[in-house]
Amino acid sequence: MFTRLHHVQLAMPVAQEQRARDFFAGVLGMTEIDKPPALVSRGGAWFRSGGLEIHLGVERDFEPARKAHPGILVDDIDGIAGTLRAAGQEVSWDNDFPGFRRFYAQDPFGNRLEFLEQMV
Structure with missing residues (x-):
């Protein structure tokens, strides 16, 4: 029935698109994608x-x-943690999820982000 998750939506304050770009594209290395024309006037940004x-x-x-x-699965959790720390972001490790290494961080607006890497 379900095939996969298409996207996650997070909220952000008005007129803070550049801060979103600086973090999601600049720090995390995601690619900004165009919003459909009918949604552009609502503001925000997609990555x-x-x-x-x-x-x-x-x-x-x-x-x-x-x-x-x-909960964002990654293949180099130490690299992501280092990238976030180098950008001045706090990283909070949590060992309570069996089979995964994980930490929490925040986007520039204070939204919680979880990064996980499956242990082999």
């Missing part, structure tokens, strides 16, 4: 890497998601 898309949508009364989060 893709591998099979993952993250859509950032504008919320006028924005509050970051501090508990809800995307």
Whole structure:
């Protein structure tokens, strides 16, 4: 019935698209993708890497998601953690998920992000 997750949407404050680009494209190395023309006027930005898309949508009364989060599978968790630290982002490791190494970080708006790498 289900085949895969197409995207995750996170919220962001009004007029902060450049901060989103600086983080998701500049720090994480994702590629910004064009929004459909009918959605451009709503603001926000969309990014893709591998099979993952993250859509950032504008919320006028924005509050970051501090508990809800995307779980992003990666193949070089130490590299991602190092990249985030080098960009001034805090990385919080958590060893409570058997079979995975994982940590939490935040996007520039305070939304929680989880990065996981399956242990072999």
